[in-house]
Amino acid sequence: MSFAERIKNPELKRTVSELNTLQVNLGRLCNLSCKHCHMEAGPNRTEIMSREIMEHVLRVLKNFKILDITGGAPEMNINFKYLVSEAVKLGVHVIVRSNLVILTEPDYEDFLKFYAANKIEVAASLPYYTERDCDRQRGVGVFKKVIAVLKRLNALGYGRDDDLILDLVYNPGGAYLPPDQTELEREYKSRLKSEYDIDFTRLFAIANNPIGRFGEFLRRSGNFERYMQRLQAAFNPAALEGMMCRYQLSVAWDGSLYDCDFNQAIDLKVNGVNNIKDLGYKLECRDIAFGEHCYACTAGAGSSCGGATA
Amino acid sequence: MSEYYKAEDLEKFATMGELAPELWDKFMAYYGAVFEAGALTKREKALIALAVAHAVQCPYCIDAYTHSCLENGANEEQMTEAVHVACALRGGASLVHGVQMKNIVKSLEF
Numbered sequence: 001m002s003f004a005e006r007i008k009n010p011e012l013k014r015t016v017s018e019l020n021t022l023q024v025n026l027g028r029l030c031n032l033s034c035k036h037c038h039m040e041a042g043p044n045r046t047e048i049m050s051r052e053i054m055e056h057v058l059r060v061l062k063n064f065k066i067l068d069i070t071g072g073a074p075e076m077n078i079n080f081k082y083l084v085s086e087a088v089k090l091g092v093h094v095i096v097r098s099n100l101v102i103l104t105e106p107d108y109e110d111f112l113k114f115y116a117a118n119k120i121e122v123a124a125s126l127p128y129y130t131e132r133d134c135d136r137q138r139g140v141g142v143f144k145k146v147i148a149v150l151k152r153l154n155a156l157g158y159g160r161d162d163d164l165i166l167d168l169v170y171n172p173g174g175a176y177l178p179p180d181q182t183e184l185e186r187e188y189k190s191r192l193k194s195e196y197d198i199d200f201t202r203l204f205a206i207a208n209n210p211i212g213r214f215g216e217f218l219r220r221s222g223n224f225e226r227y228m229q230r231l232q233a234a235f236n237p238a239a240l241e242g243m244m245c246r247y248q249l250s251v252a253w254d255g256s257l258y259d260c261d262f263n264q265a266i267d268l269k270v271n272g273v274n275n276i277k278d279l280g281y282k283l284e285c286r287d288i289a290f291g292e293h294c295y296a297c298t299a300g301a302g303s304s305c306g307g308a309t310a
Numbered sequence: 311m312s313e314y315y316k317a318e319d320l321e322k323f324a325t326m327g328e329l330a331p332e333l334w335d336k337f338m339a340y341y342g343a344v345f346e347a348g349a350l351t352k353r354e355k356a357l358i359a360l361a362v363a364h365a366v367q368c369p370y371c372i373d374a375y376t377h378s379c380l381e382n383g384a385n386e387e388q389m390t391e392a393v394h395v396a397c398a399l400r401g402g403a404s405l406v407h408g409v410q411m412k413n414i415v416k417s418l419e420f
């Protein structure tokens with residue numbers, strides 16, 4: 001049975017009347033080439049959001065409460081600080097999904113203070129609390145750099161002060177589903193505190209989506225069929241209501257519109273007006289574009305950019 | 311021997327309930343309850359199950375609880391240590407029976 005056929009309530013196939021989040025992908029350029037990256041981002045990618053598209057983002061942002069900025073490494077977009085500063089002026093809550101490693105580069109050293117001054121929520125990928133497991137997925141040397149930046153974030157108050165939110169993001173290191181988010185958060189907090197004196201606000205446990213670089217891994221390793229069966233067997237109807245696509249709009253580097261970052265990766269555009277240049281000020285409910293990869297968001301406790309949903 | 315252990319046979323496990331449904335239902339209810347989080351976390355229980363799977367040398371259980379450990383947040387290092395616990399118990403159990411051997415030797419020799 002297809003994913004869309006599993007949704008019996010037609011309301012759950014549509015967005016809610018008022019969207020919360022405008023998720024904006026600033027480009028596929030990244031200093032890392034992580035094995036799980038559904039965007040297949042890396043140092044050789046050239047797709048970067050222009051200032052012109054950012055102006056359209058800011059134009060429609062008043063419809064939303066949250067601006068969720070992702071990439072690639074979003075900091076590598078030359079207009080990144082402009083977008084963040086203007087969004088803050090509009091009074092929306094800004095989340096930046098950072099790999100943190102970029103912030104160890106000389107050109108980016110002042111970004112942490114910029115984040116703190118603007119009360120930006122930082123969501124950082126850390127697939128595990130041990131060096132071996134982290135670096136196996138994200139590249140040699142990544143863990144130590146991330147730990148160093150987390151210490152600097154803590155020193156600024158991130159993860160310790162109520163208004164400086166620091167999220168860590170776990171995703172499985174292979175072809176299996178994520179664990180219980182609450183239990184894993186407890187383990188992360190205990191290990192990172194005792195071994196590195198690091199604090200963070202909360203952990204998001206996110207399922208790997210069977211597309212992009214991870215999808216290629218599944219096929220190459222002979223795990224694709226079993227992983228899809230696992231996702232389908234773990235389908236949880238209670239996770240449908242909280243699917244992130246129902247509460248957000250996702251904008252690509254070129255202004256194309258999607259229901260989520262995963263649909264963006266496979267170029268499955270939204271129904272209706274599908275470029276931010278053509279989008280009016282007032283948004284309407286839309287029918288969500290589903291694919292079989294959507295099973296990754298409804299398996300077990302559900303999964304979204306904000307972690308478990310059910 | 312490979313014809314005795316096929317991965318796809320694990321999916322036929324439920325056929326053990328076909329002629330004994332009440333026993334099967336009771337077993338599965340108990341089994342499910344055992345692995346719920348309690349005084350131990352699900353991750354800790356999965357690691358214990360993985361160690362026992364190696365001790366009883368059940369390929370189905372090793373397959374199932376390797377997945378279960380990963381899906382409950384354990385990593386390969388923790389799982390390897392769990393298997394060593396099983397190994398230590400099996401090895402220790404053999405070795406401690408050497409005391410029986412020594413008792414018998416003492417009873418027989420001058």
